[in-house]
Amino acid sequence: MKRPFYHYLMTERDPNKKDAVTIFANSAENDGSFPKQSEDYDEISAYLELNGSYLPSMDVFDEAWTRYIDRNAD
Known part of the structure; x- marks a missing residue:
């Protein structure tokens, strides 16, 4: 099991x-x-779209998610 994104x-x-x-x-x-x-x-993305006013662009989340996946690859 990989660690949570947070x-x-x-x-x-x-x-x-x-x-x-x-x-x-x-x-x-x-x-x-x-x-x-x-x-x-999808859960985190939906949360950020509704509540992530501190996030200037969802592209930033996508970049962070890519790093997360790369570092948690099996």
Whole structure:
């Protein structure tokens, strides 16, 4: 079983870096409603579309998701 997306995303946090995925990770950490246990793209995507005002573009989520899949490949 792979780890939830949120757990991966937290590895991308950094107070000094300013790339889009890092900013997303830093913001998601402060989102108390983020689906922290989910491994499901559609569930997280739907959540972010409705509640991710801190996400400038869903392309950022897609980039982070690709990294997540690459790092959790069996």
